[in-house]
Amino acid sequence: xxxxxxxxxxxxxxxxxxxxxxxxxxxxxxxxxxxxxxxxxxxxxxxxxxxxxxxxxxxxxxxxxxxxxxxxxxxxxxxxxxxxxxxxxxxxxxxxxxxxxxxxxxxxxxxxxxxxxxxxxxxxxxxxxxxxxxxxxxxxxxxxxxxxxxxxxxxxxxxxxxxxxxxxxxxxxxxxxxxxxxxxxxxxxxxxxxxxxxxxxxxxxxxxxxxxxxxxxxxxxxxxxxxxxxxxxxxxxxxxxxxxxxxxxxxxxxxxxxxxxxxxxxxxxxxxxxxxxxxxxxxxxxxxxxxxxxxxxxxxxxxxxxxxxxxxxxxxxxxxxxxxxxxxxxxxxxxxxxxxxxxxxxxxxxxxxxxxxxxxxxxxxxxxxxxxxxxxxxxxxxxxxxxxxxxxx
Amino acid sequence: xxxxxxxxxxxxxxxxxxxxxxxxxxxxxxxxxxxxxxxxxxxxxxxxxxxxxxxxxxxxxxxxxxxxxxxxxxxxxxxxxxxxxxxxxxxxxxxxxxxxxxxxxxxxxxxxxxxxxxxxxxxxxxxxxxxxxxxxxxxxxxxxxxxxxxxxxxxxxxxxxxxxxxxxxxxxxxxxxxxxxxxxxxxxxxxxxxxxxxxxxxxxxxxxxxxxxxxxxxxxxxxxxxxxxxxxxxxxxxxxxxxxxxxxxxxxxxxxxxxxxxxxxxxxxxxxxxxxxxxxxxxxxxxxxxxxxxxxxxxxxxxxxxxxxxxxxxxxxxxxxxxxxxxxxxxxxxxxxxxxxxxxxxxxxxxxxxxxxxxxxxxxxxxxxxxxxxxxxxxxxxx
Amino acid sequence: xxxxxxxxxxxxxxxxxxxxxxxxxxxxxxxxxxxxxxxxxxxxxxxxxxxxxxxxxxxxxxxxxxxxxxxxxxxxxxxxxxxxxxxxxxxxxxxxxxxxxxxxxxxxxxxxxxxxxxxxxxxxxxxxxxxxxxxxxxxxxxxxxxxxxxxxxxxxxxxxxxxxxxxxxxxxxxxxxxxxxxxxxxxxxx
Numbered sequence: 001x002x003x004x005x006x007x008x009x010x011x012x013x014x015x016x017x018x019x020x021x022x023x024x025x026x027x028x029x030x031x032x033x034x035x036x037x038x039x040x041x042x043x044x045x046x047x048x049x050x051x052x053x054x055x056x057x058x059x060x061x062x063x064x065x066x067x068x069x070x071x072x073x074x075x076x077x078x079x080x081x082x083x084x085x086x087x088x089x090x091x092x093x094x095x096x097x098x099x100x101x102x103x104x105x106x107x108x109x110x111x112x113x114x115x116x117x118x119x120x121x122x123x124x125x126x127x128x129x130x131x132x133x134x135x136x137x138x139x140x141x142x143x144x145x146x147x148x149x150x151x152x153x154x155x156x157x158x159x160x161x162x163x164x165x166x167x168x169x170x171x172x173x174x175x176x177x178x179x180x181x182x183x184x185x186x187x188x189x190x191x192x193x194x195x196x197x198x199x200x201x202x203x204x205x206x207x208x209x210x211x212x213x214x215x216x217x218x219x220x221x222x223x224x225x226x227x228x229x230x231x232x233x234x235x236x237x238x239x240x241x242x243x244x245x246x247x248x249x250x251x252x253x254x255x256x257x258x259x260x261x262x263x264x265x266x267x268x269x270x271x272x273x274x275x276x277x278x279x280x281x282x283x284x285x286x287x288x289x290x291x292x293x294x295x296x297x298x299x300x301x302x303x304x305x306x307x308x309x310x311x312x313x314x315x316x317x318x319x320x321x322x323x324x325x326x327x328x329x330x331x332x333x334x335x336x337x338x339x340x341x342x343x344x345x346x347x348x349x350x351x352x353x354x355x356x357x358x359x360x361x362x363x364x365x366x367x368x369x370x371x372x373x374x375x376x377x378x379x380x381x382x383x384x385x386x387x388x389x390x391x392x393x
Numbered sequence: 394x395x396x397x398x399x400x401x402x403x404x405x406x407x408x409x410x411x412x413x414x415x416x417x418x419x420x421x422x423x424x425x426x427x428x429x430x431x432x433x434x435x436x437x438x439x440x441x442x443x444x445x446x447x448x449x450x451x452x453x454x455x456x457x458x459x460x461x462x463x464x465x466x467x468x469x470x471x472x473x474x475x476x477x478x479x480x481x482x483x484x485x486x487x488x489x490x491x492x493x494x495x496x497x498x499x500x501x502x503x504x505x506x507x508x509x510x511x512x513x514x515x516x517x518x519x520x521x522x523x524x525x526x527x528x529x530x531x532x533x534x535x536x537x538x539x540x541x542x543x544x545x546x547x548x549x550x551x552x553x554x555x556x557x558x559x560x561x562x563x564x565x566x567x568x569x570x571x572x573x574x575x576x577x578x579x580x581x582x583x584x585x586x587x588x589x590x591x592x593x594x595x596x597x598x599x600x601x602x603x604x605x606x607x608x609x610x611x612x613x614x615x616x617x618x619x620x621x622x623x624x625x626x627x628x629x630x631x632x633x634x635x636x637x638x639x640x641x642x643x644x645x646x647x648x649x650x651x652x653x654x655x656x657x658x659x660x661x662x663x664x665x666x667x668x669x670x671x672x673x674x675x676x677x678x679x680x681x682x683x684x685x686x687x688x689x690x691x692x693x694x695x696x697x698x699x700x701x702x703x704x705x706x707x708x709x710x711x712x713x714x715x716x717x718x719x720x721x722x723x724x725x726x727x728x729x730x731x732x733x734x735x736x737x738x739x740x741x742x743x744x745x746x747x748x749x750x751x752x753x754x755x756x757x758x759x760x761x762x763x764x765x766x767x768x769x770x771x772x773x774x775x776x
Numbered sequence: 777x778x779x780x781x782x783x784x785x786x787x788x789x790x791x792x793x794x795x796x797x798x799x800x801x802x803x804x805x806x807x808x809x810x811x812x813x814x815x816x817x818x819x820x821x822x823x824x825x826x827x828x829x830x831x832x833x834x835x836x837x838x839x840x841x842x843x844x845x846x847x848x849x850x851x852x853x854x855x856x857x858x859x860x861x862x863x864x865x866x867x868x869x870x871x872x873x874x875x876x877x878x879x880x881x882x883x884x885x886x887x888x889x890x891x892x893x894x895x896x897x898x899x900x901x902x903x904x905x906x907x908x909x910x911x912x913x914x915x916x917x918x919x920x921x922x923x924x925x926x927x928x929x930x931x932x933x934x935x936x937x938x939x940x941x942x943x944x945x946x947x948x949x950x951x952x953x954x955x956x957x958x959x960x961x962x963x964x965x966x
Binding site for chain 1: 895896898899900901902905908909910912913914916936937938
Binding site for chain 2: 018132171223227244
């Protein structure tokens with residue numbers, strides 16, 4: 001374990017995880033001194049009946065849910081955030097209870113910024129990346145195991161006026177608490193389970209190999225990888241009943257989130273963001289497809305680190321040659337993805353995920369402007385990005 | 394990694410470690426909305442001039458240091474804490490910085506409780522609910538585990554006994570590990586704290602139903618100690634890096650231990666410290682191999698899980714995991730210059746009974762996990 | 777036993793005196809202000825001559841204003857895209873849409889004395905970006921081109937992930953840049 005010259009690690013949210021963790025929410029609210037929660041979610045979560053689990057937890061409690069806001073769009077937007085902020089004030093709530101994937105939480109974060117900055121419109125506070133004012137408490141209940149956004153400090157909000165994504169990133173944006181309950185992800189369909197699981201795998205692997213790596217994020221990442229290797233296939237195959245696998249994946253996603261929130265991500269994410277922006281490939285899926293190819297790109301610089309991941313991925317460590325070891329790791333990731341492909345038909349190539357070949361140059365051009373590249377172990381130019389994309393096509 | 398059915402984890406400390414990290418302190422403090430700090434520093438640290446580095450960092454900042462309180466290296470007492478709390482109010486500060494080792498940290502924590510209570514009196518409950526002023530920590534004497542525990546021990550002169558308090562507000566919001574500040578630690582102290590970190594991590598792992606985040610911190614701490622202890626003792630270029638690694642390990646162990654704070658070794662080391670004044674690090678170092686043997690049978694599977702942190706080889710069977718850890722501990726004992734037995738460290742046999750009694754008073758003692766019989770056996774084995 | 781170096785010890789004892797502390801801070805500010813102005817001049821000179829910069833800048837919107845500097849109280853410089861090149865508007869923050877600032881003087885010193893590269897400084901969280909991240913990436917790429925022309929090879933090899941190498945025609949451009957840097961410097965400093 002090498003010490004970096006300098007690093008920071010921060011994960012200030014309280015983590016509450018367990019098979020009936022939802023039941024703890026009222027007592028957690030009590031500890032925060034809160035009485036009235038605004039549930040922030042989306043239509044899919046409501047349709048899956050998950051809000052009923054949350055409502056059941058409030059039976060007989062001192063605190064209550066004032067309103068269920070189910071209008072979080074797939075890409076949370078300034079309009080949704082502003083509307084939520086208005087409702088929050090109208091219902092006199094004192095806590096955001098975000099139930100869903102990353103976008104529900106982002107919408108809640110956006111509304112929280114609006115309220116704490118005493119504004120009506122998120123666009124007025126554009127560029128205020130360093131949010132100084134204290135925010136209202138937020139409890140995050142993830143329903144997919146992947147983004148890790150329950151322990152990250154970023155919020156991506158789509159600006160409907162200018163048609164661009166705004167990035168807010170500040171220490172104050174860490175959710176106050178994260179509640180992991182396996183039954184909240186039990187209804188996720190196999191393909192999405194696999195894709196989001198690979199998203200978490202990518203978070204941990206990128207955190208482990210990139211420039212900001214440090215001993216504690218490494219340990220988080222390794223733990224996450226161990227859990228993913230153990231549970232991802234089980235959760236995909238038998239997700240409705242295998243609660244142990246669901247719980248394992250939920251924990252893995254959180255650990256991966258904690259790791260990459262500090263160590264940041266690299267080339268895989270910048271390419272996946274671009275694939276999402278240009279060709280609307282779901283983020284987790286793009287990450288999964290690009291991961292092995294991107295590791296091959298980074299191989300010359302970080303073979304040693306990639307090799308160290310062999311063991312957590314569950315394959316035997318054989319030789320002492322780091323390059324050989326790293327190839328084994330990449331092989332193990334490919335094997336895992338192929339197994340997932342067999343179980344749920346998860347695409348393994350960009351062309352099967354809805355990317356057309358003529359779009360690749362545009363994807364590459366968008367990718368080189370992505371902030372994640374700052375942390376990649378190797379420099380990535382336009383040509384390099386295009387090469388990786390062509391390989392993965 | 395085995396997951397328990399339920400767990401809770403909380404550590405609000407932001408770790409800032411590495412070159413010139415001290416210069417970053419005012420910027421990071423600004424994010425907490427604090428303006429004026431009271432610095433509590435130990436006398437011998439004050440003499441090293443590290444306070445000058447801190448003051449330099451504040452020269453180009455909107456924040457400032459309101460007052461510096463230099464205290465003698467003695468146990469934290471209620472009277473001493475009152476003195477700091479009074480100064481805090483008089484100099485109109487809004488946050489506390491502890492610069493130094495465990496005692497500076499305990500002094501700051503105790504003062505924070507008095508400031509929060511706003512009455513000059515300690516709360517009657519061990520676990521109280523009131524808001525305390527923000528605490529920031531700059532460990533300088535190689536005891537970086539203290540800032541991240543939610544516990545403080547202070548001596549109440551009136552009641553003539555140690556009192557313990559728990560609160561999440563006692564955890565430092567920022568922990569700055571600047572490599573310049575731990576360099577002056579002597580080799581034996583460095584080993585003592587590293588072994589302390591190791592003992593605490595091993596015990597955290599052995600705890601039943603361990604929280605997986607604790608396991609992560611414990612593994613990271615063990616990995617750093619095992620790989621760096623030897624080079625931290627050597628002369629040469631690598632030692633600065635190794636030293637910084639041990640300081641980080643100590644911090645991680647503190648985070649792990651504050652969530653899994655029931656341990657035979659920790660309780661016994663604390664008892665030894667209370668009665669004989671023996672440094673807990675040295676006590677932990679002596680007790681660790683014996684404590685490990687006593688519990689390895691019972692908690693073999695958990696140890697097997699974490700054995701990867703001790704060696705780079707992959708281990709599957711429980712048996713070999715324990716053996717690997719044992720071998721690794723023996724190797725570390727081999728390079729350590731610390732005494733290997735309690736009697737070598739100047740403890741006399743007649744003291745052991747009083748130590749065993751004191752162990753029961755410590756907050757790390759837990760009947761459901763081990764009993765006074767175990768304490769007696771451990772003390773006897775280690776003697 | 778580990779020890780502080782003699783230099784570190786001297787610095788620690790010198791900092792006992794408030795006067796010294798103020799002087800040290802002042803000296804760092806003065807150095808950084810000069811380094812930033814030189815950099816501003818380099819921005820003008822390099823973007824006027826280098827083909828790579830021209831390619832990069834063609835993607836920028838006209839009039840993009842960005843600042844480089846140090847928190848919390850400067851120094852800063854503000855630059856602007858004008859036509860095919862970048863122009864320095866002046867010192868201080870002049871309503872930039874984007875700023876890349878170091879969190880403290882010491883971190884800025886490490887980079888502006890070339891002790892540490894921009895990439896490492898970012899990786900070590902020593903700077904904050906206020907404004908659009910994508911635009912910041914574009915600025916950093918131009919910054920890297922400028923350093924390629926400005927700094928000697930051994931520093932580039934130390935501070936870059938993939939050390940850039942210059943071709944023969946690029947060396948000619950470099951020569952032209954050095955010549956044109958003189959009037960730019962004169963303009964910025966006087």
